[in-house]
Amino acid sequence: MKGAQSWFILALLVVVVASGVQVALKSHEVRRLHAELQAAQRTQDELLAEYSRLLLERSTQAAFHNVERIAETELSMQFPDAVERLEP
Template identity: 45%
Template sequence: MSTRVVFVIALLVLANVGSGVAVVFARHEHRQLFNELTRLERARDELNIEFGRLQLEQATWAESNRIDQVARTRLGMAFPETRDIVVVRP
């Protein structure tokens, strides 16, 4: 065999090995990114559940009858009597 043929074969073997290493590296990176994606999706789902719970809690605490009850019991507030209302006109 001539040196030229040996050089071409060596070059093709090196290209083949390099291509194989690149494939292994790409697959490894793909697995790592997929695991990260799965972890982030799980965290997103947990945050969505927590957000739903917080919205429900906010709606419960913001009900007008709840606010009225707290104002009357804890703060001692009451609606003014008609005789206590004063209208100021410019």
């Protein structure tokens, strides 16, 4: 067996194996990240849904009727007459 040549082939083999392992690991990494992306998209979807619900709730709470009713009944507020108004 010719020594130098054999060692060279051996070194090549090691490099090939190392890069092969990296290829395998990286392609799995791609899949893992893809799954992460999917999860993030699901979260986004859920947050959008949550946002739409909160939007509705706020709009119900802050409805003009509601604010006016609370102002007049609970806070005893009233519109001033024209005479009472102060001109700046």
